[in-house]
Amino acid sequence: MTADAPRPATTTSRATDRPGDASPFALGLLLRQAHWRAAAVMSEALRPLGIELRHFAVLIVLVDRGPTVQRDLAAATGTDKAGIMRVVDDLERKGLAVRKSVPGDRRVRAVEITPQGVELFDAAHVGAAPLADRLAADLGPGEREQLTDLLTRFAYPADGEA
8 A cells, every 4th residue: 555545444343352342253253252261161171081172072973973984073073184183092092982994995994982981971061060050150041041042053054054
């Protein structure tokens, strides 16, 4: 831009990452802050069990889908190929998951949760309950359910649009 050129008029708010931000980025910034806060609280629940959120994310997929190939685990958890291999390696070392051959394709391995993994998965839910209550402590009656409903509709739009 040259010194003589007029500056474009600002017609919208600039993103500030402060409460009350009216910029087009405000919703995304609030969701990021909410995610960080929730992740910190849930990490606290998982720490005594010796796992991290990245491990728990894979266990969620395995409980939901059953044995799952690593490529699909990566897609389901938003992890790259190298990252999912490290997580599955960790889970195997801890005895929480195993890799098994896929019939008909010697190159592909499916990951399966072990009975010990299921026990840990269930224990994580018990440990997380009071922390989830603390996370939602500032919400009024019915607002926790309302927030869950709104976030569900936001994350999984009816038209399938991402």
